[in-house]
Amino acid sequence: MEKVTLTVNGFTQSVLVESHETILDTLRNRLNLTGTKKCCDEGTCGSCTILMDGKPVLGCLTPTLRCVGKEILTIEGISSGESLHLVQKHLVKSLGLQCGFCTPGVVMTAIPFLEENPHASRNEIKESLSGNLCRCTGYKKIIDAVENAAEEMRS
Amino acid sequence: MEYYHSPDSIKDALSMAREFDGNFIYFAGGTDVQIYRKQKLEKNEHIIDLKSIHDxxxxxxxxxxxxxxxxxxxxxxxxxxxxxxxxxxxxxxxxxxxxxxxxxxxxxxxxxxxxxxxxxxxxxxxxxxxxxxxxxxxxxxxxxxxxxxxxxxxxxxxxxxxxxxxxxxxxxxxxxxxxxxxxxxxxxxxxxxxxxxxxxxxxxxxxxPFSPKKWWYKKLRMRKTLDFTSLTIAATIDNQDIARICLNGVSMTPILIEEPIETLTLESLIKQARKNCKTVDNDLMPLKYRREMINVYLEEFWNSIYI
Structure with a gap:
Protein backbone atom coordinates (compact mmCIF):
# COMPACT_ATOMS: atom_id res chain seq x y z
CA MET A 1 0.00 0.00 0.00
CA GLU A 2 1.15 3.55 -0.65
CA LYS A 3 0.10 6.72 1.12
CA VAL A 4 -0.90 9.40 -1.39
CA THR A 5 -2.42 12.85 -1.16
CA LEU A 6 -5.34 13.49 -3.49
CA THR A 7 -7.35 16.62 -4.14
CA VAL A 8 -10.94 15.63 -4.86
CA ASN A 9 -13.76 18.16 -5.26
CA GLY A 10 -11.58 20.84 -3.65
CA PHE A 11 -10.72 18.80 -0.55
CA THR A 12 -7.18 17.49 -0.06
CA GLN A 13 -6.81 14.25 1.83
CA SER A 14 -4.33 11.44 2.37
CA VAL A 15 -5.34 7.90 1.53
CA LEU A 16 -3.71 4.47 1.42
CA VAL A 17 -3.98 2.86 -2.02
CA GLU A 18 -2.63 -0.15 -3.89
CA SER A 19 -0.02 0.58 -6.57
CA HIS A 20 -2.18 -0.75 -9.38
CA GLU A 21 -5.45 0.76 -8.13
CA THR A 22 -7.57 2.88 -10.45
CA ILE A 23 -8.97 6.23 -9.36
CA LEU A 24 -12.47 4.77 -9.86
CA ASP A 25 -11.88 2.19 -7.12
CA THR A 26 -10.19 4.73 -4.87
CA LEU A 27 -13.12 7.14 -5.19
CA ARG A 28 -15.77 4.51 -4.59
CA ASN A 29 -14.12 2.20 -2.07
CA ARG A 30 -11.81 4.43 -0.06
CA LEU A 31 -13.39 7.89 -0.27
CA ASN A 32 -17.01 6.69 -0.42
CA LEU A 33 -17.71 8.87 -3.43
CA THR A 34 -20.04 6.41 -5.12
CA GLY A 35 -21.58 8.90 -7.54
CA THR A 36 -18.97 7.86 -10.12
CA LYS A 37 -20.28 4.55 -11.42
CA LYS A 38 -18.45 1.32 -12.10
CA CYS A 39 -19.95 -0.51 -15.06
CA CYS A 40 -17.86 -2.12 -17.81
CA ASP A 41 -14.55 -1.43 -16.02
CA GLU A 42 -12.74 -1.54 -19.37
CA GLY A 43 -13.17 1.89 -20.93
CA THR A 44 -16.21 1.01 -23.02
CA CYS A 45 -19.21 2.69 -21.37
CA GLY A 46 -18.12 6.10 -20.03
CA SER A 47 -20.01 5.69 -16.71
CA CYS A 48 -16.87 6.38 -14.66
CA THR A 49 -15.94 9.68 -16.37
CA ILE A 50 -14.41 12.24 -13.99
CA LEU A 51 -12.46 15.44 -14.56
CA MET A 52 -8.71 15.58 -13.97
CA ASP A 53 -7.42 19.15 -14.12
CA GLY A 54 -10.58 20.02 -16.03
CA LYS A 55 -10.19 17.28 -18.66
CA PRO A 56 -12.52 14.28 -18.80
CA VAL A 57 -10.81 10.93 -18.14
CA LEU A 58 -12.14 7.44 -17.58
CA GLY A 59 -11.76 6.51 -13.92
CA CYS A 60 -11.50 2.80 -14.68
CA LEU A 61 -8.41 3.28 -16.86
CA THR A 62 -6.61 5.93 -14.79
CA PRO A 63 -4.14 4.76 -12.14
CA THR A 64 -4.72 6.54 -8.83
CA LEU A 65 -1.02 7.32 -8.58
CA ARG A 66 -1.30 9.28 -11.84
CA CYS A 67 -3.80 11.59 -10.09
CA VAL A 68 -1.39 12.79 -7.40
CA GLY A 69 -0.97 16.57 -7.64
CA LYS A 70 -4.00 16.91 -9.91
CA GLU A 71 -7.42 18.42 -9.23
CA ILE A 72 -10.02 15.68 -9.39
CA LEU A 73 -13.65 16.63 -9.86
CA THR A 74 -16.41 14.06 -9.55
CA ILE A 75 -20.19 14.28 -9.97
CA GLU A 76 -20.47 15.05 -6.24
CA GLY A 77 -18.54 18.30 -6.78
CA ILE A 78 -20.51 19.62 -9.75
CA SER A 79 -23.56 21.21 -8.20
CA SER A 80 -23.34 24.15 -5.80
CA GLY A 81 -25.29 23.08 -2.76
CA GLU A 82 -28.79 22.22 -3.87
CA SER A 83 -28.53 24.18 -7.07
CA LEU A 84 -27.90 21.80 -9.99
CA HIS A 85 -25.51 22.50 -12.85
CA LEU A 86 -27.30 23.51 -16.06
CA VAL A 87 -26.53 20.15 -17.68
CA GLN A 88 -28.02 18.32 -14.69
CA LYS A 89 -31.02 20.65 -14.65
CA HIS A 90 -31.78 20.01 -18.31
CA LEU A 91 -31.29 16.24 -17.99
CA VAL A 92 -34.04 16.32 -15.35
CA LYS A 93 -36.23 18.70 -17.36
CA SER A 94 -35.89 16.79 -20.67
CA LEU A 95 -36.29 13.40 -18.95
CA GLY A 96 -32.78 12.50 -20.09
CA LEU A 97 -32.48 9.65 -17.64
CA GLN A 98 -34.41 6.65 -16.46
CA CYS A 99 -32.31 4.42 -14.21
CA GLY A 100 -29.69 7.17 -13.95
CA PHE A 101 -26.67 4.87 -13.92
CA CYS A 102 -25.00 6.47 -16.94
CA THR A 103 -25.98 10.01 -15.91
CA PRO A 104 -22.88 10.94 -13.85
CA GLY A 105 -20.69 9.96 -16.81
CA VAL A 106 -22.87 11.92 -19.25
CA VAL A 107 -22.73 15.02 -17.03
CA MET A 108 -18.96 14.80 -16.56
CA THR A 109 -18.46 14.42 -20.32
CA ALA A 110 -20.91 17.13 -21.37
CA ILE A 111 -19.73 19.88 -19.00
CA PRO A 112 -16.11 20.23 -20.21
CA PHE A 113 -17.29 19.74 -23.80
CA LEU A 114 -19.78 22.62 -23.60
CA GLU A 115 -17.25 24.83 -21.81
CA GLU A 116 -14.83 24.25 -24.67
CA ASN A 117 -17.46 24.30 -27.44
CA PRO A 118 -20.31 26.60 -26.39
CA HIS A 119 -21.62 26.77 -29.98
CA ALA A 120 -21.54 23.03 -30.61
CA SER A 121 -24.02 21.67 -33.13
CA ARG A 122 -26.32 18.75 -32.34
CA ASN A 123 -24.05 16.42 -34.32
CA GLU A 124 -20.99 17.60 -32.41
CA ILE A 125 -22.81 17.01 -29.11
CA LYS A 126 -23.74 13.52 -30.33
CA GLU A 127 -20.13 12.77 -31.19
CA SER A 128 -18.84 14.11 -27.89
CA LEU A 129 -21.15 11.74 -26.01
CA SER A 130 -20.46 8.79 -28.28
CA GLY A 131 -18.42 7.08 -25.56
CA ASN A 132 -21.27 7.17 -23.03
CA LEU A 133 -23.56 4.18 -23.24
CA CYS A 134 -27.14 4.32 -21.97
CA ARG A 135 -29.44 1.28 -21.94
CA CYS A 136 -32.66 3.17 -21.10
CA THR A 137 -33.39 6.39 -22.90
CA GLY A 138 -32.30 5.76 -26.47
CA TYR A 139 -30.09 8.87 -26.36
CA LYS A 140 -32.48 11.38 -27.95
CA LYS A 141 -33.51 12.92 -24.65
CA ILE A 142 -29.91 13.04 -23.43
CA ILE A 143 -28.82 14.87 -26.58
CA ASP A 144 -31.86 17.19 -26.26
CA ALA A 145 -30.88 17.97 -22.67
CA VAL A 146 -27.28 18.81 -23.51
CA GLU A 147 -28.39 20.87 -26.48
CA ASN A 148 -30.83 22.82 -24.27
CA ALA A 149 -28.13 23.31 -21.64
CA ALA A 150 -25.80 24.68 -24.32
CA GLU A 151 -28.49 27.10 -25.44
CA GLU A 152 -29.08 28.34 -21.89
CA MET A 153 -25.33 28.63 -21.26
CA ARG A 154 -25.02 30.89 -24.31
CA SER A 155 -27.93 33.14 -23.34
CA MET B 1 2.60 -7.50 -6.24
CA GLU B 2 2.40 -4.54 -8.59
CA TYR B 3 4.40 -1.35 -8.49
CA TYR B 4 3.86 2.00 -10.21
CA HIS B 5 6.74 4.27 -11.20
CA SER B 6 6.62 7.71 -12.77
CA PRO B 7 10.08 8.79 -13.97
CA ASP B 8 10.48 12.38 -15.17
CA SER B 9 13.27 11.75 -17.67
CA ILE B 10 14.02 9.20 -20.38
CA LYS B 11 17.28 8.38 -18.63
CA ASP B 12 15.45 7.45 -15.41
CA ALA B 13 12.86 5.42 -17.33
CA LEU B 14 15.61 3.44 -19.09
CA SER B 15 17.47 2.82 -15.86
CA MET B 16 14.23 1.51 -14.24
CA ALA B 17 13.66 -0.70 -17.28
CA ARG B 18 17.15 -2.18 -16.89
CA GLU B 19 16.63 -2.70 -13.18
CA PHE B 20 13.32 -4.54 -13.65
CA ASP B 21 14.84 -6.77 -16.35
CA GLY B 22 11.77 -7.38 -18.51
CA ASN B 23 9.33 -7.55 -15.61
CA PHE B 24 7.75 -4.19 -16.52
CA ILE B 25 5.41 -2.49 -18.93
CA TYR B 26 5.62 1.07 -20.23
CA PHE B 27 2.48 3.17 -19.87
CA ALA B 28 1.84 5.87 -22.47
CA GLY B 29 -1.85 6.84 -22.19
CA GLY B 30 -2.46 3.41 -20.67
CA THR B 31 -5.97 3.16 -22.12
CA ASP B 32 -5.23 -0.16 -23.82
CA VAL B 33 -2.61 -1.61 -21.47
CA GLN B 34 -4.94 -1.20 -18.46
CA ILE B 35 -7.46 -3.51 -20.13
CA TYR B 36 -4.75 -6.10 -20.81
CA ARG B 37 -3.89 -5.97 -17.10
CA LYS B 38 -7.52 -6.37 -16.07
CA GLN B 39 -7.92 -9.32 -18.44
CA LYS B 40 -4.73 -10.91 -17.01
CA LEU B 41 -3.09 -10.76 -20.43
CA GLU B 42 -0.36 -8.47 -19.08
CA LYS B 43 1.16 -9.68 -15.82
CA ASN B 44 4.46 -7.81 -15.43
CA GLU B 45 4.84 -6.39 -11.93
CA HIS B 46 6.19 -2.93 -12.67
CA ILE B 47 4.39 -0.12 -14.50
CA ILE B 48 6.69 2.61 -15.81
CA ASP B 49 4.42 5.56 -16.60
CA LEU B 50 5.98 7.88 -19.20
CA LYS B 51 3.39 10.62 -18.63
CA SER B 52 5.67 12.84 -16.52
CA ILE B 53 8.41 13.04 -19.18
CA HIS B 54 7.54 16.49 -20.53
CA ASP B 55 9.86 16.43 -23.57
CA PRO B 209 8.61 14.51 -43.88
CA PHE B 210 6.10 15.68 -46.45
CA SER B 211 2.67 17.12 -46.90
CA PRO B 212 0.81 15.02 -49.51
CA LYS B 213 -0.80 16.44 -52.63
CA LYS B 214 -3.83 14.19 -52.18
CA TRP B 215 -5.00 11.91 -49.40
CA TRP B 216 -7.75 9.44 -48.62
CA TYR B 217 -8.75 7.70 -45.38
CA LYS B 218 -11.49 5.34 -44.33
CA LYS B 219 -12.07 2.99 -41.43
CA LEU B 220 -14.51 0.08 -41.29
CA ARG B 221 -15.96 -0.80 -37.89
CA MET B 222 -19.20 -1.92 -36.27
CA ARG B 223 -20.03 1.44 -34.70
CA LYS B 224 -18.87 4.93 -35.63
CA THR B 225 -17.12 5.22 -32.30
CA LEU B 226 -14.99 3.23 -29.86
CA ASP B 227 -14.48 0.08 -31.93
CA PHE B 228 -11.11 -1.08 -33.13
CA THR B 229 -10.77 -1.26 -36.87
CA SER B 230 -11.98 -4.08 -39.06
CA LEU B 231 -10.24 -2.45 -42.04
CA THR B 232 -8.41 0.86 -42.25
CA ILE B 233 -7.05 2.27 -45.48
CA ALA B 234 -4.96 5.44 -45.59
CA ALA B 235 -3.56 6.67 -48.89
CA THR B 236 -1.46 9.61 -50.03
CA ILE B 237 -0.10 10.89 -53.33
CA ASP B 238 3.02 13.02 -53.11
CA ASN B 239 4.34 15.74 -55.41
CA GLN B 240 6.23 13.16 -57.53
CA ASP B 241 2.92 11.34 -58.06
CA ILE B 242 3.93 8.35 -55.97
CA ALA B 243 0.92 6.70 -54.37
CA ARG B 244 1.35 5.15 -50.92
CA ILE B 245 -1.61 3.05 -49.86
CA CYS B 246 -1.55 1.43 -46.44
CA LEU B 247 -4.08 -1.18 -45.28
CA ASN B 248 -4.39 -2.14 -41.64
CA GLY B 249 -6.70 -4.23 -39.46
CA VAL B 250 -6.70 -7.10 -41.95
CA SER B 251 -3.33 -8.68 -41.34
CA MET B 252 -0.65 -9.14 -38.68
CA THR B 253 1.17 -6.09 -39.94
CA PRO B 254 0.22 -2.95 -41.89
CA ILE B 255 0.39 -3.62 -45.64
CA LEU B 256 1.97 -0.88 -47.77
CA ILE B 257 1.60 -0.63 -51.52
CA GLU B 258 3.85 2.05 -53.01
CA GLU B 259 3.88 2.77 -56.73
CA PRO B 260 3.89 5.68 -59.20
CA ILE B 261 0.32 6.57 -59.97
CA GLU B 262 0.92 6.38 -63.74
CA THR B 263 1.81 2.66 -63.61
CA LEU B 264 -0.75 1.71 -60.99
CA THR B 265 -4.12 0.27 -61.98
CA LEU B 266 -7.11 -0.52 -59.78
CA GLU B 267 -6.85 -4.20 -60.72
CA SER B 268 -3.17 -4.43 -59.74
CA LEU B 269 -3.84 -2.51 -56.53
CA ILE B 270 -6.61 -4.91 -55.48
CA LYS B 271 -4.51 -7.91 -56.52
CA GLN B 272 -1.51 -6.77 -54.44
CA ALA B 273 -3.70 -5.94 -51.44
CA ARG B 274 -5.55 -9.26 -51.47
CA LYS B 275 -2.30 -11.19 -51.98
CA ASN B 276 -0.45 -9.53 -49.09
CA CYS B 277 -3.25 -9.45 -46.51
CA LYS B 278 -3.31 -12.61 -44.41
CA THR B 279 -6.94 -12.09 -43.42
CA VAL B 280 -8.56 -14.75 -41.23
CA ASP B 281 -11.83 -14.96 -39.33
CA ASN B 282 -10.68 -13.20 -36.13
CA ASP B 283 -12.87 -10.09 -36.07
CA LEU B 284 -16.51 -9.39 -35.19
CA MET B 285 -17.24 -8.70 -38.86
CA PRO B 286 -17.47 -11.75 -41.11
CA LEU B 287 -14.34 -12.70 -43.05
CA LYS B 288 -16.02 -12.65 -46.47
CA TYR B 289 -17.43 -9.18 -45.86
CA ARG B 290 -14.07 -7.78 -44.71
CA ARG B 291 -12.35 -9.22 -47.77
CA GLU B 292 -14.99 -7.73 -50.06
CA MET B 293 -14.66 -4.37 -48.32
CA ILE B 294 -10.95 -4.26 -49.26
CA ASN B 295 -12.07 -4.11 -52.91
CA VAL B 296 -14.83 -1.62 -52.14
CA TYR B 297 -12.54 0.79 -50.26
CA LEU B 298 -9.74 0.54 -52.83
CA GLU B 299 -12.24 1.29 -55.57
CA GLU B 300 -13.49 4.32 -53.61
CA PHE B 301 -9.92 5.52 -53.18
CA TRP B 302 -9.21 4.96 -56.87
CA ASN B 303 -12.26 6.98 -57.91
CA SER B 304 -11.29 9.79 -55.54
CA ILE B 305 -7.90 10.28 -57.23
CA TYR B 306 -9.49 11.73 -60.36
CA ILE B 307 -11.97 14.03 -58.68
Missing part, protein backbone atom coordinates in the same frame (compact mmCIF):
# COMPACT_ATOMS: atom_id res chain seq x y z
CA UNK B 56 7.71 13.73 -25.14
CA UNK B 57 4.57 15.83 -25.48
CA UNK B 58 5.07 18.36 -28.28
CA UNK B 59 3.89 19.35 -31.75
CA UNK B 60 6.04 21.40 -34.14
CA UNK B 61 5.89 22.04 -37.87
CA UNK B 62 8.89 23.56 -39.65
CA UNK B 63 9.14 23.81 -43.45
CA UNK B 64 6.13 21.50 -43.73
CA UNK B 65 7.95 18.80 -41.71
CA UNK B 66 5.98 17.67 -38.69
CA UNK B 67 7.65 16.57 -35.44
CA UNK B 68 5.43 14.94 -32.86
CA UNK B 69 6.36 13.85 -29.35
CA UNK B 70 5.28 10.25 -28.85
CA UNK B 71 3.29 11.16 -25.72
CA UNK B 72 1.16 13.73 -27.56
CA UNK B 73 -2.51 12.92 -26.89
CA UNK B 74 -4.54 12.12 -29.99
CA UNK B 75 -6.94 14.91 -29.04
CA UNK B 76 -4.12 17.49 -29.31
CA UNK B 77 -3.37 16.25 -32.83
CA UNK B 78 -7.04 16.58 -33.79
CA UNK B 79 -7.19 20.14 -32.44
CA UNK B 80 -3.96 21.33 -34.09
CA UNK B 81 -4.91 23.66 -36.95
CA UNK B 82 -1.44 23.32 -38.49
CA UNK B 83 -1.59 19.53 -38.60
CA UNK B 84 -5.05 19.80 -40.14
CA UNK B 85 -3.68 22.17 -42.79
CA UNK B 86 -0.66 20.08 -43.84
CA UNK B 87 -1.45 16.52 -42.71
CA UNK B 88 -5.26 16.11 -42.73
CA UNK B 89 -4.96 12.34 -43.19
CA UNK B 90 -3.31 12.10 -39.77
CA UNK B 91 -6.08 14.15 -38.16
CA UNK B 92 -8.69 11.94 -39.79
CA UNK B 93 -6.92 8.82 -38.51
CA UNK B 94 -6.60 10.23 -34.96
CA UNK B 95 -10.29 11.17 -35.01
CA UNK B 96 -11.24 7.60 -35.85
CA UNK B 97 -9.53 6.12 -32.78
CA UNK B 98 -11.70 5.13 -29.77
CA UNK B 99 -13.96 7.86 -28.29
CA UNK B 100 -13.52 11.62 -27.73
CA UNK B 101 -12.85 11.08 -23.99
CA UNK B 102 -10.33 8.26 -24.51
CA UNK B 103 -8.51 10.37 -27.12
CA UNK B 104 -7.73 12.94 -24.43
CA UNK B 105 -5.63 10.31 -22.65
CA UNK B 106 -4.52 7.99 -25.48
CA UNK B 107 -1.27 9.02 -27.17
CA UNK B 108 0.07 8.81 -30.70
CA UNK B 109 3.03 6.66 -29.57
CA UNK B 110 0.74 4.31 -27.69
CA UNK B 111 -1.51 3.96 -30.72
CA UNK B 112 1.44 3.15 -32.99
CA UNK B 113 2.48 0.34 -30.65
CA UNK B 114 -1.02 -0.87 -29.79
CA UNK B 115 -0.97 -4.64 -29.44
CA UNK B 116 -2.38 -6.86 -32.15
CA UNK B 117 -5.91 -8.08 -31.50
CA UNK B 118 -7.92 -11.24 -32.05
CA UNK B 119 -11.46 -12.17 -30.99
CA UNK B 120 -10.11 -15.32 -29.34
CA UNK B 121 -7.37 -13.55 -27.36
CA UNK B 122 -8.72 -10.16 -26.24
CA UNK B 123 -11.19 -11.61 -23.78
CA UNK B 124 -11.47 -12.08 -20.03
CA UNK B 125 -9.62 -14.91 -18.29
CA UNK B 126 -12.95 -16.72 -17.76
CA UNK B 127 -13.89 -16.43 -21.45
CA UNK B 128 -10.50 -17.74 -22.52
CA UNK B 129 -10.68 -20.62 -20.04
CA UNK B 130 -14.12 -21.54 -21.38
CA UNK B 131 -13.20 -21.52 -25.05
CA UNK B 132 -9.68 -22.82 -24.74
CA UNK B 133 -6.46 -20.92 -24.79
CA UNK B 134 -4.53 -20.04 -27.92
CA UNK B 135 -0.95 -19.87 -29.18
CA UNK B 136 -0.55 -16.29 -28.03
CA UNK B 137 -1.77 -17.09 -24.52
CA UNK B 138 -0.82 -20.39 -22.88
CA UNK B 139 -2.34 -22.79 -25.42
CA UNK B 140 -0.72 -24.69 -28.29
CA UNK B 141 -3.22 -24.15 -31.08
CA UNK B 142 -4.65 -21.17 -32.96
CA UNK B 143 -8.38 -21.07 -32.18
CA UNK B 144 -9.08 -19.36 -35.51
CA UNK B 145 -7.21 -21.54 -37.98
CA UNK B 146 -6.49 -24.69 -35.99
CA UNK B 147 -2.81 -24.26 -36.90
CA UNK B 148 0.03 -24.82 -34.47
CA UNK B 149 2.61 -22.40 -35.80
CA UNK B 150 1.24 -19.00 -36.71
CA UNK B 151 -0.77 -16.39 -34.83
CA UNK B 152 -2.87 -14.14 -37.06
CA UNK B 153 -3.78 -11.39 -34.54
CA UNK B 154 -4.44 -8.19 -36.45
CA UNK B 155 -2.52 -4.93 -36.21
CA UNK B 156 -5.24 -2.37 -35.43
CA UNK B 157 -3.35 0.92 -35.29
CA UNK B 158 -5.25 3.53 -37.32
CA UNK B 159 -2.53 6.17 -36.99
CA UNK B 160 0.09 3.64 -38.17
CA UNK B 161 -1.80 3.34 -41.47
CA UNK B 162 -1.83 7.13 -41.88
CA UNK B 163 1.78 7.64 -40.83
CA UNK B 164 3.05 4.83 -43.07
CA UNK B 165 1.14 6.41 -45.97
CA UNK B 166 2.94 9.65 -45.04
CA UNK B 167 6.31 7.82 -45.01
CA UNK B 168 6.91 8.90 -41.43
CA UNK B 169 9.97 8.03 -39.35
CA UNK B 170 10.28 7.38 -35.64
CA UNK B 171 13.04 8.03 -33.13
CA UNK B 172 13.78 5.28 -30.65
CA UNK B 173 15.99 5.46 -27.59
CA UNK B 174 17.50 2.70 -25.47
CA UNK B 175 20.63 2.44 -23.35
CA UNK B 176 22.75 1.97 -26.50
CA UNK B 177 21.64 5.33 -27.89
CA UNK B 178 19.24 6.76 -30.40
CA UNK B 179 18.07 5.27 -33.71
CA UNK B 180 15.72 6.47 -36.41
CA UNK B 181 13.81 4.30 -38.82
CA UNK B 182 10.73 4.39 -41.04
CA UNK B 183 7.62 3.38 -39.09
CA UNK B 184 6.80 0.64 -41.59
CA UNK B 185 10.07 -1.16 -40.73
CA UNK B 186 9.26 -1.79 -37.07
CA UNK B 187 6.30 -4.09 -37.69
CA UNK B 188 6.74 -7.85 -38.05
CA UNK B 189 4.34 -10.25 -39.82
CA UNK B 190 3.59 -12.13 -36.62
CA UNK B 191 0.56 -11.84 -34.36
CA UNK B 192 2.55 -12.49 -31.19
CA UNK B 193 5.73 -10.48 -31.68
CA UNK B 194 4.30 -7.76 -33.87
CA UNK B 195 7.26 -5.35 -33.76
CA UNK B 196 11.01 -5.72 -33.63
CA UNK B 197 11.63 -3.30 -30.75
CA UNK B 198 13.34 -4.66 -27.67
CA UNK B 199 11.57 -4.40 -24.31
CA UNK B 200 13.59 -1.50 -23.00
CA UNK B 201 13.30 0.80 -26.03
CA UNK B 202 11.25 4.03 -25.81
CA UNK B 203 9.60 5.62 -28.83
CA UNK B 204 10.21 9.34 -28.41
CA UNK B 205 9.47 11.23 -31.63
CA UNK B 206 7.57 10.85 -34.88
CA UNK B 207 8.70 12.82 -37.92
CA UNK B 208 6.49 13.29 -40.97
Missing amino acids: LNSISIKDEVLSLGAMTPLDDIIKSKEILKFFPVLVEAAKSVATPVIRKTATIGGNLLVRNRCTFYNQSQEWRNGVGSCLRDVGDICQVTGGKNDCFSRNVSDTAAALIALNAEITLINSNGMTQKPIKDIYLPCGIKFHDLDNEIILTQIRV
